[in-house]
Amino acid sequence: MSTLVRPESMQRITTAEQANVFIDEQIKDIRNQVGDQKVLLALSGGVDSSVTAALLIKAIGKQLVCVHVNHGLLRKGEPEQVIKVFRGEMDANLIYVDATDRFLDQLAGVADPETKRKIIGSVFIDVFAEEARKLEGVKFLAQGTIWPDILESENGIKAHHNAGGLPEDLQFDLVEPVRILFKDEVRVVGKALGLPDNMVYRQPFPGPGLGVRCVGAITRDRLEAVRESDAILREEFAKNGLEGKVWQYFTIVPDFKTTGITDGKRTYEWPVVLRAVNTRDAMSATVENVPFELLQHITQRITAEVKGVNRVLFDLTPKPSATIEWE
Numbered sequence: 001m002s003t004l005v006r007p008e009s010m011q012r013i014t015t016a017e018q019a020n021v022f023i024d025e026q027i028k029d030i031r032n033q034v035g036d037q038k039v040l041l042a043l044s045g046g047v048d049s050s051v052t053a054a055l056l057i058k059a060i061g062k063q064l065v066c067v068h069v070n071h072g073l074l075r076k077g078e079p080e081q082v083i084k085v086f087r088g089e090m091d092a093n094l095i096y097v098d099a100t101d102r103f104l105d106q107l108a109g110v111a112d113p114e115t116k117r118k119i120i121g122s123v124f125i126d127v128f129a130e131e132a133r134k135l136e137g138v139k140f141l142a143q144g145t146i147w148p149d150i151l152e153s154e155n156g157i158k159a160h161h162n163a164g165g166l167p168e169d170l171q172f173d174l175v176e177p178v179r180i181l182f183k184d185e186v187r188v189v190g191k192a193l194g195l196p197d198n199m200v201y202r203q204p205f206p207g208p209g210l211g212v213r214c215v216g217a218i219t220r221d222r223l224e225a226v227r228e229s230d231a232i233l234r235e236e237f238a239k240n241g242l243e244g245k246v247w248q249y250f251t252i253v254p255d256f257k258t259t260g261i262t263d264g265k266r267t268y269e270w271p272v273v274l275r276a277v278n279t280r281d282a283m284s285a286t287v288e289n290v291p292f293e294l295l296q297h298i299t300q301r302i303t304a305e306v307k308g309v310n311r312v313l314f315d316l317t318p319k320p321s322a323t324i325e326w327e
């Protein structure tokens, strides 16, 4: 692990000019560190890994091998966007693995949230390790570690997630070009590198993805209801000026059905729960005051467009007593 620390005197990067100075320095450092060797990166499409990828592509082009694992729990359009931006626009060396069936088969019948998280984490490592073994001569692993990750792991708040867990036979030297940056700086650098706004300014999205929003044992049809309702919520928030204003917003589909009526016929289908919260650090959160007319419009769209859903609820609970996610 790199021991590079953020110098106390370092100015916060807020402008494109400052970002470009940082980018030029990093390009030099990356080239010095890796020479003509290959570098591997797990590219989730999140801000940190995307900015790390864009920096490395600029520095070493196709010496970077990006692996995008689709665990089937991504939001609508996400894998497509990763492919479009990195393969299509940046001409990256990108391996796309659709491991949806593998993840969903392993998760079938598993209702306990922590067991679900563990399965998602360990299948992810397996899939990534298999791809890494197929490649020859990779010496380096790049990670989108950022400064708060280092601070939090030093303070014991969270285990530093990225590197952990790769099997013994896969040991790499780490390349962590955004390691000394705060999140807001990573965004400024990403923008300067030409990444699209919806990638750079996107809301936090948990590693286990929609898996923890498809409450209880995941089924493919209910997961689809989570994905489609989430897409409608995001579209409506974007159209109505709430994207970028609300810290995190998403939908949840619990594992029970309720009665309803459509075209004069009784239905027995799932409810969708809407959640929209604001916070500084995710330790506590308040609920966004979403205009009632917008909630009604979203309800109308979700019940009309999402298969298997006949009811929509809005979660009014701050953190505490609730957590942000439902699992």
Ligand code: XMP
Pocket: 117, 204, 205, 206, 207, 208, 248, 282, 319, 322, 323, 324, 325, 326, 327
């Ligand atoms: P909670 O639900 O604990 O969430 O109030 C706080 C923030 O953390 C995110 N979250 C996760 N992120 N892996 C992640 O990478 C996880 O397992 C996980 N669980 C929750 C959540 O989305 C919120 O932003």
